[in-house]
Amino acid sequence: MSAYDLDRRAAGGGLNPTLLRIELLRVLRNKRTMIFTVVMPVAFFFLFGTNSAYANEVVGNGNVAGVIMTSMALYGAMIATAATGSTVSVERAQGWSRQLRLTPLRGSAYIVVKVAVALAIGLIPVLAVYACGAARGAHMSTAAWIVSAVIVWLGSSLFAAFGLFVGYLLPSENAMQVIGPAMALLAFGGGLFMPIPDHGFFHWFSTFTPMWGVSGLAHAPQTGWSNWWQWVANLVVWLAIFVGGAVWRFRADTARV
Amino acid sequence: MRLAGVQRSFGDVHAVRGIDLTIGQGEVVAFLGPNGAGKTTTIDLILGLGEPDAGSVEVFGLTPRAAIARGLVAAVMQSGGLLKDITVAETVELTASLFAHAQPVGDVLQRAGIADIAGAKVGTCSGGQQQRLRFAMALTSDPALIVLDEPTTGMDVAGRRDFWAAIRQDADRGRTVLFATHYLEEADAYADRIVLVRDGQIVADGTGAQIKAQASGRVVRATAPDLDPHLLHQPFVQSVEHRGEQLLIHTTDSDEVARILLSRNAYDLEITAQGLEDAFVALTSKEQN
Numbered sequence: 001m002s003a004y005d006l007d008r009r010a011a012g013g014g015l016n017p018t019l020l021r022i023e024l025l026r027v028l029r030n031k032r033t034m035i036f037t038v039v040m041p042v043a044f045f046f047l048f049g050t051n052s053a054y055a056n057e058v059v060g061n062g063n064v065a066g067v068i069m070t071s072m073a074l075y076g077a078m079i080a081t082a083a084t085g086s087t088v089s090v091e092r093a094q095g096w097s098r099q100l101r102l103t104p105l106r107g108s109a110y111i112v113v114k115v116a117v118a119l120a121i122g123l124i125p126v127l128a129v130y131a132c133g134a135a136r137g138a139h140m141s142t143a144a145w146i147v148s149a150v151i152v153w154l155g156s157s158l159f160a161a162f163g164l165f166v167g168y169l170l171p172s173e174n175a176m177q178v179i180g181p182a183m184a185l186l187a188f189g190g191g192l193f194m195p196i197p198d199h200g201f202f203h204w205f206s207t208f209t210p211m212w213g214v215s216g217l218a219h220a221p222q223t224g225w226s227n228w229w230q231w232v233a234n235l236v237v238w239l240a241i242f243v244g245g246a247v248w249r250f251r252a253d254t255a256r257v
Numbered sequence: 258m259r260l261a262g263v264q265r266s267f268g269d270v271h272a273v274r275g276i277d278l279t280i281g282q283g284e285v286v287a288f289l290g291p292n293g294a295g296k297t298t299t300i301d302l303i304l305g306l307g308e309p310d311a312g313s314v315e316v317f318g319l320t321p322r323a324a325i326a327r328g329l330v331a332a333v334m335q336s337g338g339l340l341k342d343i344t345v346a347e348t349v350e351l352t353a354s355l356f357a358h359a360q361p362v363g364d365v366l367q368r369a370g371i372a373d374i375a376g377a378k379v380g381t382c383s384g385g386q387q388q389r390l391r392f393a394m395a396l397t398s399d400p401a402l403i404v405l406d407e408p409t410t411g412m413d414v415a416g417r418r419d420f421w422a423a424i425r426q427d428a429d430r431g432r433t434v435l436f437a438t439h440y441l442e443e444a445d446a447y448a449d450r451i452v453l454v455r456d457g458q459i460v461a462d463g464t465g466a467q468i469k470a471q472a473s474g475r476v477v478r479a480t481a482p483d484l485d486p487h488l489l490h491q492p493f494v495q496s497v498e499h500r501g502e503q504l505l506i507h508t509t510d511s512d513e514v515a516r517i518l519l520s521r522n523a524y525d526l527e528i529t530a531q532g533l534e535d536a537f538v539a540l541t542s543k544e545q546n
Binding site (some may be wrong): 014016017018019022025026029030091094095096098099100101102103104105 | 326331332336339340347350354355
């Protein structure tokens with residue numbers, strides 16, 4: 001009978017580069033996710049952002065093509081983070097979450113991995129759309145290029161929380177079928193597909209939808225910070241709702257037997 | 258591993274009602290019982306996937322969660338628990354990355370007998386291959402205790418035999434193995450000790466031979482047209498079945514039954530020992546008798 005060392009503990013709650021790498025590969029190998037997060041936003045930019053009828057009209061310190069570029073990058077990044085977050089629903093359905101509970105990996109460490117992977121994947125559409133924008137006539141000040149890209153990228157983490165929330169909420173493998181259409185609708189509220197009117201019901205209504213704040217902030221480096229505190233308020237409230245919801249469902253999930 | 262007075266209910270369902278069980282290091286123990294006997298619930302408690310309503314569970318002197326965090330306990334579940342979109346090798350690599358003292362991935366794949374399919378996507382593997390992969394994942398942390406919940410469900414005969422050969426070989430190195438099953442042959446063939454559960458309680462505990470003896474008795478079979486049935490109303494007769502002319506008598510004293518039968522001109526007399534299957538049925542359905 002061999003002696004077993006009883007005092008061996010895992011480091012860092014199980015957080016490690018191998019886990020990060022394999023999780024990243026899983027998303028990159030998923031063709032559907034890649035089409036929705038990279039190919040579609042780039043195609044939308046070419047479709048809407050390069051129309052010579054209006055693309056060169058001046059807006060803020062740049063042109064309409066610049067605005068559409070930022071919108072499409074944000075849309076792609078948000079789909080990417082939401083899709084990554086929502087993979088927890090598939091993992092729960094396949095019993096993977098339960099399997100992980102038989103390892104030293106802490107639930108919180110796993111969430112950290114999911115958010116990190118979501119942000120890494122979210123960077124791809126931002127870089128892709130901005131590269132296409134630079135090549136095909138998008139203009140804004142140099143500072144605006146950099147600051148808006150950073151806001152788009154970091155702001156998309158709001159939807160990583162959204163994806164996690166929905167992923168823990170829905171009991172089956174089809175979280176993405178809910179998230180896809182929901183994101184498209186929310187994108188109208190954020191003015192990503194067409195400008196929001198300055199007044200009226202639609203304007204008032206859209207200010208309460210979750211993409212409105214992050215969209216306003218992402219475009220602000222080019223178009224101005226006029227409503228900045230309302231955008232920040234919108235972002236903070238929705239972040240609290242999504243993170244709170246995800247934590248609530250995550251706790252319920254790990255308590256379940 | 259020690260369970261003391263463990264109880265667990267789900268609403269009105271008392272899945273586990275007072276289990277006391279101590280398992281020493283290096284034992285291979287079968288947890289045998291019909292479906293719904295509380296096997297899986299008990300295993301979940303040992304793995305820290307649930308908390309007992311009453312009683313205590315201790316694994317290597319630690320709480321189940323602490324034992325899991327140290328990689329001392331691993332489990333092979335009946336189904337699920339795999340990601341279909343990564344390869345066999347990646348699955349083991351990922352599992353290994355979570356433990357402080359993981360075994361080399363190649364060794365583990367070899368020992369589980371799946372080194373040849375290392376590059377295959379998990380989703381394309383057969384049920385038997387996936388089960389071996391779960392076993393490989395369990396070996397990764399070199400656990401002192403492996404718990405298997407109905408591990409060979411859905412495997413063919415050859416796959417089952419190979420799987421158990423791998424487990425047995427592994428247990429010979431001093432690993433403690435606890436497996437739940439409702440296959441009697443499996444418990445009898447591969448366990449040193451069988452713990453029989455029914456309705457959330459242990460009804461028998463011992464080696465296969467001891468359990469057979471505990472359910473006791475033999476079956477006497479004979480054709481006895483002239484027999485007055487009242488003669489068989491004896492304390493040592495457990496049950497009498499009529500199969501046409503033939504009688505099937507379960508008894509703890511086959512000699513005495515034979516004497517009665519032969520004195521009434523019975524013929525074609527046969528005496529057989531009960532198999533483990535009869536013991537299992539006798540012990541797990543006592544209330545109905």
